[in-house]
Amino acid sequence: MDHLLAIKVFCRVVETGTFSRAADLLDMPKSTVTKLVQELEAHLRLKLLHRTTRRVTVTMEGAAYYERTTKLLHELEDIESNISNEQSTPRGRLKVDMASAIANFIVLPALPSFMQLYPEIQLEVGVSDTDIDLLSDNVDCVIRGGELSDTSLIAKRIAELTFVTCAAPAYLQHFGTPQMPEELSTKHRIIYYRSRKTNRLMPLRFSGAQHSMEIQQQSCPLSVNDSTAQLTATLSGLGISQLPQFMAQPYIDSGKLQLLLPHWQRPAFPLYLIYPPNRHLSGRLRAFTDWVMQTFQPYRPY
Known part of the structure; x- marks a missing residue:
């Protein structure tokens, strides 16, 4: 048995929860993964994992073994990294x-x-x-x-994204240009972003000098779960959107989109x-x- 490899395989099975998933990530046959874990258990004379047809769970002894060996693996990575000069030449x-x-x-x-x-x-x-x-x-x-x-x-905070409210000129020619956020509730079509995590529509949010508000219509003619698709729909004249400024600004500069309600800002997005x-x-x-x-x-x- 390759003892170190067996430990690495065992840790990956614990982290993934299945032998199949661990085998895929390690790029080795599932039978090899199973054999290495069995040999490790025989070597330790301990049962490390409970196996069923659906999932793998860790025994109390297996959890303790995982906690200690994963630390050792990370320390080994540190040692090898320093020796191979990987810090100065990342690879x-x-x-x-x-x-x-x-x-x-x-x-x-x-x-x-x-x-x-x-x-x-x-x-x-x-x-x-x-x-x-x-x-x-x-x-x-x-x-x-x-x-x-x-x-x-x-988590390292890397940015504070600003949003802009905008629409295509063709849309505004047909439906008019809103002067206040309240007009969006009844007089306009909104392209909503739909969260993939919760399947909920993200309302349009506005903060002005005096107060803040959210706009979410009862009827939603169009929603998308991808910001790039939302931009494409907005450029196609399908409605009004709140988009990250880094996406919308080039099209605002070229005239393909028009900035709306500039005195009403959406809170920044970390x-x-x-x-x-x-x-x-x-x-x-x-x-x-x-x-x-x-x-x-x-x-x-x-």
Whole structure:
């Protein structure tokens, strides 16, 4: 038995909850994963996992073994990283996840500079707006917006995104230009963003000199669950949207979109880079974190 490999495989099974998922992430046959865990249990003379046809759960002894061995694995990564000089020359696979708009409008256009600085990092960019289990999905970090629900994760605030209310000129020619937020309730079509997490419509929010308000119509002719699709729908003249300014501003400048209600602002939207507290902050993750902080600097008012 390759003792170290068996420990790594056992930890991945614990984190993913299934032998199949662990095998996929480790790129090895499921039979090999099963055999290594069985050999590890035989070596320790302990049952580490309870197996059923549907799921795998950790025994009390297995949980204690996982807690101690995962720390040792991280320490081993530190040692190997220092010896191989990985901190000064980051290398290896780095898996990140972010929303479509963040990827397409900010990160991917700026990525040539990162790849030039760190040519030995193999970056895997996932594009989604859904919750991800960083451990079970083997993701190193995610970029997410809004209030944080999991306080156990490490989060770095990288930006404060501003929003603008806008519509295509063709839409405004047909329906008129609103002068006050209240007009949106009855006289206009709104393109709502629908949360993939909750399936709820996100109301339009406005803050003025005197008070704040939310606009959400009883009838919703169109909603989308992706900001890029919301932009496309707005450009097509389908209605009025609140969009991140970094997405809408080029089209406002070119005249393809028109800024509405400029004296009414939506509260800023915090954006975070998030990674697990027990994730080894490798040279490649530290390099990506530093690059992200620099890339998003124009979107921070502080």
